[in-house]
Amino acid sequence: MKQIQEPAKNVPVMAETDVLVVGSGPSGLSAAIAAAREGVDTMLVERWGSFGGNITQCLVGSLAWYRYEKTVEAGGIGMEFEKRADEMGATHESNLAQYLDEDTLNYVAPKLAESPNPPPASAPLDTDMFKYVADTMVQEAGITPVLHCLTVDAIMDGNTIKGVITESKSGRQAILAKRVIDATGDADIAYHAGAPYRKSPKDELMEISMNFGCSGVDVSRFIRHTARNLRYIRDWAKETAGKEDSELTSHMVEPFNKAKEAGEIPPHVKLESFWTTATPLGEIKNLNTVDIAGIDATDVWDLTKAEMEGRQRVIWALNALKKYQPGFENARLRTFGSCIGVRETRKIIGEYNITEHDVRNEARFDDSIGIFPEFLDAYGVVILPTTGRYFHVPYGIILPLKVENLLVAGRCVAGDKVSHAATRQMMCCAVTGQGAGVAAAVSLKHNTPCRKVNISQLQSALTKQGVRIK
């Protein structure tokens, strides 16, 4: 690639802090709240205008859709997100039976009874209102918030990170920090700091999605039709543990297949719809329908293509729903996600790299910073935590090699391909985020580098914060 040389210039220092968290998805929010609760100065920097990451930008409201009666949960800040959202009117009713008439209820009851586990009943988040929940939690924790601020480089002293360079409407500025937590999802800071990482070839990365929401839906008609056309997880999952096969889902494919047969949508376009939320106001929100493969979301050209292609595919999907899906006849677009939703890019190489074997076999680690239920959902593998099995999340996966005093949380933690099906889940991102926030604070308080943190001190602080360690 042709290059030019930028002239060297002095960069103003906009702030100095103990702990700097970059990125405010489920992992970054958890990291910042956890660090601040340990009493260290904490700053949270986010490139968009609201906190929440995929939740608030990409309409991903299904924080705990996997939760069954026997699921063993991690506790901690991820669960607090749900609780606070519920208290602040930022969740939606999950009981769809209210929209059913007696005939449909009688039709669907025996099918549901056949299912070995009662369907999970966690309330989907109101992804718009969650922006306000996040603001509130950030303020309550005493975090210094910075929005509209993209970090573009790492400030290094040898192998030790000392801060970041940012770009914003205020210009190019530096933030200096004693500890940095990379919660960008894409391991941007680790990458700039020179930490080793891996990234699958782009045709093997998980697809990106443009989620959307509709208004003007006849919700009762839609839910009645859906209840009579429930599908099984085995209809779309390539691999399960067997026990998932007879679980029912409201996954929609027919309207899109009909539109393709009629030549209204190009045959190569993949459309199938998961959705989480129906409201009495005629809204179906958080339609996760458009998946585009072959996109590297760390490449600005690919991102541009994905945004525009994503919106085109949403319009195709909406037209198909209006024509072929009962209840959607008068639907209108309510909202596009504010940006394309990304599931996988860079993953750091860590002190430990969690494996498929670990997440499938209840791995136990001495340096556990939390647990996550045996829930895998990616690459066609669907394993639901119906049994109470869970694995330990080790500290080693948030510790990048070669760079000191940098921790990495969220979907870019260290691990192999299939382990990502578990560690990318928002609740697991909250676990690695909270672990990173507390570890950064403990390392500061005891004046030890992050790599040398005393694990018993870390675990004891996490336990005090309500995290289940073992």
Ligand SMILES: Cc1cc2nc3c(=O)[nH]c(=O)nc-3n(C[C@H](O)[C@H](O)[C@H](O)COP(=O)(O)OP(=O)(O)OC[C@H]3O[C@@H](n4cnc5c(N)ncnc54)[C@H](O)[C@@H]3O)c2cc1C
């Ligand atoms: C369509 C879709 C559906 C999904 N469905 C589910 C689901 O049902 N359940 C589930 O648990 N998970 C689901 N996921 C996965 C889940 O949303 C992600 O894995 C999770 O949000 C990752 O959390 P994170 O904190 O690592 O990153 P993100 O949520 O991606 O947040 C990263 C944040 O960092 C900010 N940022 C990035 N780079 C910079 C920078 N350089 N400077 C400043 N800020 C920066 C971003 O703006 C963003 O706010 C889904 C994902 C998608 C795309």
